[in-house]
Amino acid sequence: MDVSSATALAHPNIALIKYWGNSDDEWTIPANGSISLTLGGLFTRVQVTVDKALIQDQLFLEGEVASEAAQVRVRQFMDHVRRFSGKQMFCRIESTSNFPRGSGIASSAAAFAAMALAAAKVYGLPTDPCELSRLARLGSGSACRSIYGGFVEWIAGIDHQSSYAIPLAPKDYWDLVDCVAVVSTEHKAVSSREGHRLAKTSPLQPCRVQTASQRIERCRRAILERDFGQLAQVVELDSNLMHSVMMTSQPPLFYWRGETLIIMEEVRRWRNQGQPVCYTVDAGPNVHVLTLAAHAEWVREKLSQIAGVKGVIVAAPGEGAVLV
Amino acid sequence: MDVSSATALAHPNIALIKYWGNSDDEWTIPANGSISLTLGGLFTRVQVTVDKALIQDQLFLEGEVASEAAQVRVRQFMDHVRRFSGKQMFCRIESTSNFPRGSGIASSAAAFAAMALAAAKVYGLPTDPCELSRLARLGSGSACRSIYGGFVEWIAGIDHQSSYAIPLAPKDYWDLVDCVAVVSTEHKAVSSREGHRLAKTSPLQPCRVQTASQRIERCRRAILERDFGQLAQVVELDSNLMHSVMMTSQPPLFYWRGETLIIMEEVRRWRNQGQPVCYTVDAGPNVHVLTLAAHAEWVREKLSQIAGVKGVIVAAPGEGAVLV
Numbered sequence: 001m002d003v004s005s006a007t008a009l010a011h012p013n014i015a016l017i018k019y020w021g022n023s024d025d026e027w028t029i030p031a032n033g034s035i036s037l038t039l040g041g042l043f044t045r046v047q048v049t050v051d052k053a054l055i056q057d058q059l060f061l062e063g064e065v066a067s068e069a070a071q072v073r074v075r076q077f078m079d080h081v082r083r084f085s086g087k088q089m090f091c092r093i094e095s096t097s098n099f100p101r102g103s104g105i106a107s108s109a110a111a112f113a114a115m116a117l118a119a120a121k122v123y124g125l126p127t128d129p130c131e132l133s134r135l136a137r138l139g140s141g142s143a144c145r146s147i148y149g150g151f152v153e154w155i156a157g158i159d160h161q162s163s164y165a166i167p168l169a170p171k172d173y174w175d176l177v178d179c180v181a182v183v184s185t186e187h188k189a190v191s192s193r194e195g196h197r198l199a200k201t202s203p204l205q206p207c208r209v210q211t212a213s214q215r216i217e218r219c220r221r222a223i224l225e226r227d228f229g230q231l232a233q234v235v236e237l238d239s240n241l242m243h244s245v246m247m248t249s250q251p252p253l254f255y256w257r258g259e260t261l262i263i264m265e266e267v268r269r270w271r272n273q274g275q276p277v278c279y280t281v282d283a284g285p286n287v288h289v290l291t292l293a294a295h296a297e298w299v300r301e302k303l304s305q306i307a308g309v310k311g312v313i314v315a316a317p318g319e320g321a322v323l324v
Numbered sequence: 325m326d327v328s329s330a331t332a333l334a335h336p337n338i339a340l341i342k343y344w345g346n347s348d349d350e351w352t353i354p355a356n357g358s359i360s361l362t363l364g365g366l367f368t369r370v371q372v373t374v375d376k377a378l379i380q381d382q383l384f385l386e387g388e389v390a391s392e393a394a395q396v397r398v399r400q401f402m403d404h405v406r407r408f409s410g411k412q413m414f415c416r417i418e419s420t421s422n423f424p425r426g427s428g429i430a431s432s433a434a435a436f437a438a439m440a441l442a443a444a445k446v447y448g449l450p451t452d453p454c455e456l457s458r459l460a461r462l463g464s465g466s467a468c469r470s471i472y473g474g475f476v477e478w479i480a481g482i483d484h485q486s487s488y489a490i491p492l493a494p495k496d497y498w499d500l501v502d503c504v505a506v507v508s509t510e511h512k513a514v515s516s517r518e519g520h521r522l523a524k525t526s527p528l529q530p531c532r533v534q535t536a537s538q539r540i541e542r543c544r545r546a547i548l549e550r551d552f553g554q555l556a557q558v559v560e561l562d563s564n565l566m567h568s569v570m571m572t573s574q575p576p577l578f579y580w581r582g583e584t585l586i587i588m589e590e591v592r593r594w595r596n597q598g599q600p601v602c603y604t605v606d607a608g609p610n611v612h613v614l615t616l617a618a619h620a621e622w623v624r625e626k627l628s629q630i631a632g633v634k635g636v637i638v639a640a641p642g643e644g645a646v647l648v
Contacts, residue, residue, distance in 0.1 A: 204568055207531035237572060244528055244568030248561060254589065258582025265578065 005049040006121035010113035010146045010321035012105045013038045014178050014288050016235050016280065017212065017219050018242040019141055019154065021199025028141045029163050031199065032212035033156040035219050036145045037290075039178055040171065040318025042099040044110035047092075048118040054090035061095050077112065077139040078119065084135070085123035101187070105180060105313070106282060108192075112139030113146035113321045121323060132321065133164040141196070149319035151223050153216070171317035174226045175293035180313040181303045183259040184285045190253055192283045198249040205249075208241045228292065232271060232278035235290065236264075239280040246283075257285040259308035266306065275299075329373040330445035334437035334470045334645035336429045337362045338502050338612050340559050340604065341536065341543050342566040343465055343478065345523025352465045353487050355523065356536035357480040359543050360469045361614075363502055364495065364642025366423040368434035371416075372442040378414035385419050401436065401463040402443065408459070409447035425511070429504060429637070430606060432516075436463030437470035437645045445647060456645065457488040465520070473643035475547050477540070495641035498550045499617035504637040505627045507583040508609045514577055516607045522573040529573075532565045552616065556595060556602035559614065560588075563604040570607070581609040583632035590630065599623075 013036040021031040051058075059066040059074045066074075074093060082088055095111050116136035120127045125135070129147050137144035144164055145152040150171035157163030190198075199205050215238050222230035246253040260281060267279040267289055277291045277299060291299045293316065300312045337360040345355040375382075383390040383398045390398075398417060406412055419435050440460035444451045449459070453471050461468035468488055469476040474495035481487030514522075523529050539562050546555035570577040584605060591603040591613055601615045601623060615623045617640065624636045 203535040203565065204528045204531045207528045211527040233574075236576070237574070240571045240576060241527065244572055247564045248568055250557075250561070252561070252564060254585070256585060258586050261578070261580060261585060262582050 004122070005047065006118040007045060007047040007324050008114040008117035008121070008321055009043050009045045009324050010110045010117070011038050011040060011043050011149070011318040012099070012107065012110040013142065013145050013152065014105075014280065015142065015145075015282065016231070016290075017215050017238050018280075020242045020245060021196055021205055021209070022141070023156070023158070025197060027160050027163075028137050029159060030141055030154065030156050031205070031209045033216050034142075034145070034154045035168065035216060035223070036142070036152050036154070037176060037178065038146060038149045038152060038171065038318045038320065039105065039315040041315050042097075042105060042110070042313075042318070044095060044097040044107060044114050045324065046111060046114035046118050047094045048115065048122050049092045049094075050089050050122060051092045052089065054092065057090050057093060059093045059095070063094075063096070073139075074115070077115065080135070080138045081119045081123050081125065085125050087123050091119070091122065099313070100185065106142060106192070108140040109142040109146045112136050112143035115139060116143065116147070117321045117323060129320070130164055130166075134160060137163060147321050150317050153220065168220060169223055171319060174223065174317075176317060177291055177293050177296040178315045179289045179291060179296060179299045179303060180315070181263050181287045181289060181306070181309050182311045182313065183257060183263070183287070183308050185310065195246065195249075195253055195283055198251070198253065199245055202245040202249040205245050208245050228276040228278075231290075232276075235278050235280050236268075243281060253283075255284055256281065259306070260285045260287055263287040263289070263303070263306060263309070266302075270302070328446070329371065330442040331369060331371040331648050332438040332441035332445070332645055333367050333369045333648050334434045334441070335362050335364060335367050335473070335642040336423070336431065336434040337466065337469050337476065338429075338604065339466065339469075339606070340555070340614075341539050341562050342604075344566045344569060345520055345529055345533070346465070347480070347482070349521060351484050351487075352461050353483060354465055354478065354480050355529070355533045357540050358466075358469070358478045359492065359540060359547070360466070360476050360478070361500060361502065362470060362473045362476060362495065362642045362644065363429065363639040365639050366421075366429060366434070366637075366642070368419060368421040368431060368438050369648065370435060370438035370442050371418045372439065372446050373416045373418075374413050374446060375416045376413065378416065381414050381417060383417045383419070387418075387420070397463075398439070401439065404459070404462045405443045405447050405449065409449050411447050415443070415446065423637070424509065430466060430516070432464040433466040433470045436460050436467035439463060440467065440471070441645045441647060453644065454488055454490075458484060461487060471645050474641050477544065492544060493547055495643060498547065498641075500641060501615055501617050501620040502639045503613045503615060503620060503623045503627060504639070505587050505611045505613060505630070505633050506635045506637065507581060507587070507611070507632050509634065519570065519573075519577055519607055522575070522577065523569055526569040526573040529569050532569050552600040552602075555614075556600075559602050559604050560592075567605060577607075579608055580605065583630070584609045584611055587611040587613070587627070587630060587633070590626075594623075594626070
């Protein structure tokens, strides 16, 4: 039986091995596989409600009518839901988050993971995680990883059927913590979506993609063996590789700022002094500093003291998407 | 007739298409070709004097006995000179420069270009530019370009005979000016020599190398057509590509600092506003800002106003190596 409304909650994730560029932009089939950690404490809640009076979907963000660009993106996602379910109804979609936009934490992953689950429930689509992961991917690539909690791998695949995330280890497997040093809350000038399309204009993207499976393998082993030293090496390398592709695409995308470089240098210095820390940077200037739970307070304190750091958000591993 | 002493003078150069990594480290055969502009006003003067009392070469920098590392490097170069000439004599070698070390301008290119010419004279080796370029390359790769003035291309080649520089256009062909924004005068932690050896540990080096000939072609055409817009695109891309390889080698080499990024961003902004400016960064944090002579004073003034810029060195195209 179909329901007329469902609400789901999902967490953002931080990629340890990065997704950047698609082999198929239309179906969001990534150029390479990726690995992420789902972040607890931070969440997006999405309510999907059928409204027979509507002739198109209506998106509300934090209680306000969303921008036209956001509406279009959500309607395209819901078109997939309608096609898969064979049901032509439109919905009111309400999304709220407990973390600020521009906090350096991608909100689209949590939003589309929650939306996929709530919409699947409302439209009577299968709600097993593998199906949900494929569906969420159509909204935002990295959303396919937020279906699962803990440590997650996205199998690149070659088409819609073969491209989805799988769980690598549950959230309690390893007490990693992500300390996000926020240096800017400005909204980024180039969206990740547009950035993914530019990846293929970098002369370096083929080399990054061709060597990604080795890094996936190293990262997976580091997680399963809880080997922070190995994790640090491959996570920083992979982040630097993605930014290399960004900065050499045409036009170039520079997400790093002066403070970003300074924090990255500090993190390497702390690690040389014996601290279990490493950095990873997404499509923005803020720096995600990974450490072990016992060291999180020290890292938070040290990051706060760096000039230009406006705040530090601390997140431990979180659960997968759930209905509420 | 051999002479017992000769003095030569040569200028440093700034690479527009970068040399980074060798296909043969022992013979300094580069992984890819490169293009540079010889910089006038700045020079290194080297006097090579046979001293029959010596049992090994003695290097003096600015009148003082050089470090052991510098002595070893110069003796290895002079061993080539002895082998090629069949003469076993040792020399006192005195080098002086009119520009400070750590100014962001590589001193080894000017020094080995001048040393190659002075030593060839003293040891009776051929002094035609092509032979001198090969010889200078054995001291420091980029020195092979400083044999010529103006715009110079280094043909990568595959062995000692086929790897040398050729002139592309004389110094008066185009009134480019290099404004070097000095943000640090600290000596670099990793030498360029060591860096070249690390290049092959970056997953990105094959992609950079495989696409270099396209950039050589674009840069050569931009110079010959005096097309600043085209030059700017390819010069900045190529600089970003080299730093991408550096930052993703193992261990990573980060030469950029916060100020480096800020200046690069400013330069892109000025160009978007219509100024003929572009940047290129060598193995250090200082930023070379290229512009046309008529705009050099404006660029110098703007660079001076950026926080963290300790000075600006302005250099116009210069001549090749000469005996004095």
